[in-house]
Amino acid sequence: MFRRDMTCLENAFLFLTLVLIVPRPLCPGQEVAIKESDLVPVLSFEAPPSEGRPGGWVGGPLETISLDDKIVHSGHGAVRIERNASSAGNFSTITKSIPMDFSGSSLELRGYLRTERVSDFAGLWMREDGEQRGLAFDNMQNAQLKGTADWKEYTIKLPLVPEAKQLFFGFLLAGTGTGWADDLQLLVDGKPVWEAPHAEHPQTVFDRDHQFDNGSGIVLKGPLPPVEIDNLVLLGRVWGFLKYHHPRVTNGQIHWDYELFRVMPAIIDAPDHSAANTALARWIESIGPLAPCHACAKLDERDLHYPPDLNWISNRKLLGNDLSSRLEGVYRNREPGKQFYVSKVPGIGNPKFEHEFGYEASKVPDPGLQLLGLYRFWNIVEYWSPYRDLIGEDWIQVLAEFIPKVTLASDRDAYTREMMAMIARLRDGHANLWSSLQLRPPVGKCVLPVTLRFIEGRPVVSALMAQGQKESSLMLGDALKDLDGVPIAKLTDEWMPYYAASNDVVRLRDIANSMNRGECEAVTVGILRHGHELKLNVSRVPPASSSAGFTHDLPGPAFRLLSKDVAYLKLSAVKATDAAQYVNQAAGTKGFIIDIRNYPSEFVVFALGSLLVDKQTAFVRFTVGDLSNPGAFHWGSPLSLMPASPHYSGKVVILVDEVSMSQAEYTAMAFRSVSGAIVVGSTTAGADGNVSPFALPGGLQTMISGISVFYPDKAPTQQIGIVPNVEVKPTIAGIRAGRDEVLEEALRQVLGRDAPAAEIERMSHP
Numbered sequence: 001m002f003r004r005d006m007t008c009l010e011n012a013f014l015f016l017t018l019v020l021i022v023p024r025p026l027c028p029g030q031e032v033a034i035k036e037s038d039l040v041p042v043l044s045f046e047a048p049p050s051e052g053r054p055g056g057w058v059g060g061p062l063e064t065i066s067l068d069d070k071i072v073h074s075g076h077g078a079v080r081i082e083r084n085a086s087s088a089g090n091f092s093t094i095t096k097s098i099p100m101d102f103s104g105s106s107l108e109l110r111g112y113l114r115t116e117r118v119s120d121f122a123g124l125w126m127r128e129d130g131e132q133r134g135l136a137f138d139n140m141q142n143a144q145l146k147g148t149a150d151w152k153e154y155t156i157k158l159p160l161v162p163e164a165k166q167l168f169f170g171f172l173l174a175g176t177g178t179g180w181a182d183d184l185q186l187l188v189d190g191k192p193v194w195e196a197p198h199a200e201h202p203q204t205v206f207d208r209d210h211q212f213d214n215g216s217g218i219v220l221k222g223p224l225p226p227v228e229i230d231n232l233v234l235l236g237r238v239w240g241f242l243k244y245h246h247p248r249v250t251n252g253q254i255h256w257d258y259e260l261f262r263v264m265p266a267i268i269d270a271p272d273h274s275a276a277n278t279a280l281a282r283w284i285e286s287i288g289p290l291a292p293c294h295a296c297a298k299l300d301e302r303d304l305h306y307p308p309d310l311n312w313i314s315n316r317k318l319l320g321n322d323l324s325s326r327l328e329g330v331y332r333n334r335e336p337g338k339q340f341y342v343s344k345v346p347g348i349g350n351p352k353f354e355h356e357f358g359y360e361a362s363k364v365p366d367p368g369l370q371l372l373g374l375y376r377f378w379n380i381v382e383y384w385s386p387y388r389d390l391i392g393e394d395w396i397q398v399l400a401e402f403i404p405k406v407t408l409a410s411d412r413d414a415y416t417r418e419m420m421a422m423i424a425r426l427r428d429g430h431a432n433l434w435s436s437l438q439l440r441p442p443v444g445k446c447v448l449p450v451t452l453r454f455i456e457g458r459p460v461v462s463a464l465m466a467q468g469q470k471e472s473s474l475m476l477g478d479a480l481k482d483l484d485g486v487p488i489a490k491l492t493d494e495w496m497p498y499y500a501a502s503n504d505v506v507r508l509r510d511i512a513n514s515m516n517r518g519e520c521e522a523v524t525v526g527i528l529r530h531g532h533e534l535k536l537n538v539s540r541v542p543p544a545s546s547s548a549g550f551t552h553d554l555p556g557p558a559f560r561l562l563s564k565d566v567a568y569l570k571l572s573a574v575k576a577t578d579a580a581q582y583v584n585q586a587a588g589t590k591g592f593i594i595d596i597r598n599y600p601s602e603f604v605v606f607a608l609g610s611l612l613v614d615k616q617t618a619f620v621r622f623t624v625g626d627l628s629n630p631g632a633f634h635w636g637s638p639l640s641l642m643p644a645s646p647h648y649s650g651k652v653v654i655l656v657d658e659v660s661m662s663q664a665e666y667t668a669m670a671f672r673s674v675s676g677a678i679v680v681g682s683t684t685a686g687a688d689g690n691v692s693p694f695a696l697p698g699g700l701q702t703m704i705s706g707i708s709v710f711y712p713d714k715a716p717t718q719q720i721g722i723v724p725n726v727e728v729k730p731t732i733a734g735i736r737a738g739r740d741e742v743l744e745e746a747l748r749q750v751l752g753r754d755a756p757a758a759e760i761e762r763m764s765h766p
Contacts, residue, residue, distance in 0.1 A: 036194040042096060043184040045077040054079045059094040059170060061087060073112040073151050073182035080180050081122075081173040086542045091174035093125070094181075100128065100164045102196035104188040107158045109169050111184035118146045120175030124156050124184075128164035131206050131355055132695060135161040139172060144573070144601055146175075151182075160188065165201055206355070209255040216261040216368025220268065222408040228268065231276035232371070232407075233400045234318075235260075235267045238280050240379030241313065241327060243341060244630040245334045248288055252340035257357065259287075260375070261368050277320040284326045290333055297336040297628035305623040305708075306389060308631030309382070336628040342384060345690070349624035349636075350706025351384045353694035360699030364412040373419060373696040374399070374406045380694065383630035386623050386708035387428055387689075387718050398425050412698055413439055419700060421497045427719060428705050429502035429661060429687025435701035440514065441495045446540035448516035448525070450474050454508040455730050458528070459488060459515055462735050465541075472538050474525070477736030480515070481533065482526035491515070502686035502719045509658045509685075513550075516540070550659055552597035554743070554766065558582075562763040565590040566750050567650075571667065572598035576607040583611045583648045591651040591750030594671055596664045597681065597742070603663065605670045610644040612652055612674045617641045618712040619673035620666070622689070638712040641670060652677040653746045656722050657729075661685030666709060668722045680746045682729045684721035740764045 038056075041047040047055030049067045054077070059065055064087050068080040081092045109124050123140025127133070136158040143154065171181035188196035224232075243249055243256050263283040270276035299307060312318065313327040343352045356376065362369055378399050381388055388395065402422045409415035420433045420440060433439075449472050451463035458479040464472075480488050492511055501507035522539045551572050554560075558573035559582050567586035571594065574582075586592050592612075609619075618638035626632040652674045660668060660681075665688045672679050692706035709717050728745045743764045748755055 036192065039098075039186070039194065043186065044075055045072075045079055045182055046075050049077070054094065057094045057096055057170070059092070061089060061092055063087075064092040064173075065094060068180060071114070071180055073114070073180075075182070078180045078182035079171060080178065081171065082178045083173055083176045085176060087176070091120075091172050093170050093172035095168055095170040097166055097168045098193070100160075100167050101199060101201075102188060102193065103199035104160045104196050106189055107160050107167070108155060108187040108190070109157075109184065110153060110155045110187070111171070112151050112153050112182050113145065113149075113171070114151045114180040114182075115145060115147065115149045116178040117148055118173060118175060118177035118179055120173075121146050122173045122177075122179035123171070124154055124169070124181070125172055126156060126158055126167065126169040128158060128161050129166040129168065130161065130163040131165075131204065132357055134693070135164050141174075142602060146177075151180075163201075205252060205255045209258055212258045212261050212368075215362055215366050216264070216372070218261065218264055218268070218366070218368030218371070220367040220407050222404060224404045224408070227272060228270075229400055229403050230273060231267050231270050232403050233396065234273075234276060235264065235280065236371075236375040236378060236399055236403075237312070237396070238284075238323075238327070239263075239375055240382060241310075242284070242287075242330065243379065244339065244383050246284075246287065246330050247290070247293070247333065247335050247338070250335060250338045250340050252355075254287065256341070257372055260372055264368055264371070274320065277323045281320070281323040281326055284323075284330070290329055293333045293335055295336060296332065297334045299626075299629045299632060300634070303635040305386075305633040305635050308629055310631065334628070339627050339630075342627070344624070344627065345692075345706070348690050348707065349622070350690045351380075351625055351692045353380065353384075353692060356694045357697075358695035358699045358701070359697045362697065364415055364698050365410055366697075367407040369697045370409060370415050371403070371407045373415075373698060373700065374402055374422065376694075376696060377419070377423065377702065380704065381426060384625055384692070384706075385426070385428070385704050386625065386633050387426075387705055390719055391426060393425070398422065415698060416700060417498060419696065420500070423702060424497060424500040426500070426704070427502055429500065429506055429685050430689070430691045430703055430705045432500040433696075433700055433702055435699070440498045442491075442514060442517050444518035444520070444540070445542070446518060446520035447543045448472070448474070448518075448523070448538055449541050450516060452480065452512040452515050453730075453735075454512050455479075455735060456732055458732075459512050460732055460735055462730075473536050474527070474538060475529065475736075476738070477529070477732050479528040479732060480525060481528055483515075483518075484524050485526075488515075503683065503721065505658045505683045505721075506661070506685045506687070550599070552657055552659060552740075552742075553595040553655075554740070556766070559585060560766060561585070561589070562593075562747070562766060563759075564588075566747060566763060567592045568595065568766075569593070570595040570598060571600040571604065571664070573601055574604050574608075576602045576604045579604060579607040579611060580646055582608070583646045586648055586650070587646070589650050591653055591746075592648055593653045593655065593743070593746045593750070595655045595743075596660050596668050596671075597655050597657045598659060599661065599664050600667055605667050606641065609641045609667075609670045609674075611646060612648055612671060612677075613641045613643050614647060614649075614675065615643055617673045617675075619670045621710050621712055621714065623708045623710070633708070635714075641673065651750055653749050654679045655742055655746055656681040656684050656724060657742065658683060658685060660722065661687050662689075662691070665717065665722050669709070669711065669717065672722070678725040678749060679722060680726045680728055680749060681724045681742050682727060683723070686717065686719040686721035688717045738765070 042056030045054050054067045066080050068078050072078040122145050125139035128136040138156045173179040186193045266279040316324045345352050405418045409418050416436045449465040450461045452459045453462040461478040499507045525536045525538050553570035559569045562568050567589045618640045621638045622636045623633040654671050665684050688709035689705040689707045691703045693703040728742045734741045747760050
């Protein structure tokens with residue numbers, strides 16, 4: 001079952017950022033467990049302050065955090081986070097960490113929160129770390145605590161992950177506004193954390209193998225000769241194959257990252273292909289004897305979408321007899337369902353990547369570490385991406401192309417950008433370096449005070465930001481031609497390789513959202529306005545937190561009646577618990593317009609979808625990976641909506657466009673299965689399926705689409721997106737006039753083509 005959880009895309013952005021900025025001890029056991037007498041004053045914000053900030057807490061940006069002795073829930077102090085348009089970053093947080101040397105089944109963080117004019121959201125948050133970060137995470141984003149609200153107690157819960165060694169928790173505020181937190185409680189199975197039973201964590205191979213803790217020790221100097229690149233390509237393929245097939249690796253007996261650094265010098269020094277093959281064969285032998293399996297894994301070809309691509313291990317011309325025989329032996333003796341570096345998310349089936357360390361404290365440049373990052377991503381795609389058949393080019397050649405680029409990158413930023421460009425070649429809109437988008441060109445701390453959107457092939461001003469408008473003469477509908485004399489087409493071509501997307505529509509969407517970035521200074525903007533070319537001098541300003549560019553729905557409440565005949569619901573503010581209420585309010589209308597030109601605030605596929613169908617209705621099927629046969633993907637059975645009351649019997653019209661992505665697309669698939677429903681709008685993002693995040697060396701964070709999503713008849717959605725029944729795209733004239741042409745067409749679909757234009761215009765501007 002596809003559902004919204006920590007791995008869904010919108011929440012993943014903030015999750016990945018928190019993973020990076022929140023510190024942790026180098027050794028999880030080095031921090032002494034906190035006693036009740038130490039923890040209670042910290043949780044209640046009664047501990048002695050430090051430079052005006054709450055005692056016992058870390059976090060930042062520091063200038064946004066203070067101890068408030070006037071507005072409190074109880075006692076003498078509460079934490080206050082206050083952000084404005086010029087505040088650094090996208091959010092502020094306070095953080096506390098404790099070692100997880102206790103046992104139990106669930107963790108709970110309670111606390112009283114208060115907000116004032118919060119633009120995005122405020123919330124409690126927790127994160128469990130083990131040998132890798134982010135084993136479990138929640139940040140209350142789904143609760144959508146924003147605006148102004150008085151003190152109220154909130155709660156978040158996580159399952160206590162046995163492998164977790166460190167707990168991070170705190171309070172955060174995203175966007176702008178002010179938030180307070182007070183009287184926190186940290187509970188294990190309903191009791192204070194200091195009362196939880198003590199637990200010892202068993203040692204793993206990572207506790208025993210420390211040879212490369214300070215770096216790989218690999219030295220490479222360019223340019224790399226073709227034979228060396230070929231040998232390194234083969235090393236990456238062999239290393240990845242063994243990672244997911246050799247019993248000693250899949251049982252967690254070997255630190256496989258460090259094992260790469262042990263064999264790498266022999267491959268780099270190999271003068272030809274034969275010498276590299278010999279070195280690889282000897283390396284496999286050194287791993288240890290391969291005991292024959294008693295219940296060997298077999299490939300079940302029933303419901304097989306596609307098999308592993310492993311013919312190469314029998315290519316003796318490529319590998320030589322010895323290396324090929326050893327790889328074939330490993331494949332024959334693989335253990336069923338046994339993996340150390342990957343498992344499946346319960347109830348969903350997308351891969352959960354484990355023991356993939358980010359090595360964020362390691363120094364870059366480090367060619368070995370950088371090559372590890374390339375190999376890790378390449379092999380995760382090779383064996384666990386359900387969409388690897390859609391890459392559209394030779395994935396092995398992509399590896400060969402990026403080996404010299406990635407390994408010879410001269411600093412962390414250059415390495416990051418090369419990995420960003422490599423990831424973009426996957427053509428998976430979920431896959432990006434979400435931790436490092438500030439390095440994606442164009443870079444800069446300020447923005448033009450507008451939102452841009454590609455319309456009629458040009459980046460067009462589609463919204464005006466409040467800040468900077470006094471100094472700006474840009475207007476709605478202005479089409480950008482150049483920036484500081486450089487044509488937009490040239491800039492777009494230069495930036496395009498760094499923008500990961502499933503299709504070109506979304507790639508241009510993201511370029512438009514970034515195009516206004518740059519240094520905090522004036523820029524000459526060439527525009528086309530009403531057919532006339534103009535040059536404007538426009539100052540860039542600090543960015544304000546805003547959803548502009550990421551939602552094209554109506555401002556205001558989630559549900560409203562546009563008239564007695566038309567109901568409207570936008571999913572960016574939807575609540576699953578209110579689904580029946582929406583349908584009851586829509587009863588008697590001719591049409592129900594469901595606007596998914598956004599990302600749903602909550603998962604409502606079944607809560608709302610069941611009220612729209614009048615019979616069991618299949619709407620989707622998935623393929624999932626096979627732990628026993630990495631690289632194989634099997635079809636699942638179709639998933640259906642089951643009818644429930646109250647039932648909406650009018651016409652359903654679904655609105656989509658290029659911001660409809662992932663869960664939004666999945667929701668549109670479900671609702672379009674309703675009898676008589678139509679989809680109005682334009683091409684969606686074409687990135688569907690629950691996401692699977694993982695770390696890359698250098699402290700980078702990425703993800704892939706973890707399961708593939710198809711219609712019940714096996715028609716694809718990835719890269720294609722949700723194809724509308726009625727295509728409508730905004731026009732420059734419409735933007736200039738402030739019209740919502742997509743909504744106008746939806747209204748005509750409900751009311752008829754002869755509906756008065758004045759009535760259509762009135763309802764589309766409520």
